[in-house]
Every structure is written in C-alpha cells, then in structure tokens.
Amino acid sequence: MGFGASHTGQEDDRDAGWLGRLSGCRHLLNTCIVEGINNTIKVIKRRAYGYQDNDYFFLNVKAAFPSNPR
Numbered sequence: 001m002g003f004g005a006s007h008t009g010q011e012d013d014r015d016a017g018w019l020g021r022l023s024g025c026r027h028l029l030n031t032c033i034v035e036g037i038n039n040t041i042k043v044i045k046r047r048a049y050g051y052q053d054n055d056y057f058f059l060n061v062k063a064a065f066p067s068n069p070r
Helices: 010-026 032-047 054-064
Strands: none
8 A cells, every 4th residue: 555646745744844833933932042142152162262270161151141140
C-alpha cells in the first residue's frame, strides 16, 4: 500500500508551518533578551582576551547585568 502521487508530505509541512506561526502569535515569547545577553557576554570575552583569572571575567559579566541580584 503506497501513498502514490496524491500524498507527497508537503501538506504536513504546510500545516506545521501554519501552526508554528499561529503559536507564535498566541504565545508572545521571543529570544531578543537572551540574544542580547549572549552578545554582551561575547563582547566581554573579546575584550577579556588575556585575562589570567576567570574570576575577573565573571566579575565583569556580573557587572554588565546589575539588575540580576545573584
């Protein structure tokens, strides 16, 4: 029993894409904040090249985000 030419699997892909966009509208979650944090840490890593102490690097990362009380 084969699917033949009438079922190519593209219908499932279109349904999945539609449901993904619908879910994105319903749940307004995005990764902008996380991407910004990762970018800031990458910049600190670039500037920190040559630090001999990891504690100083992590101190700079913590200082970049003062709103987090950890």
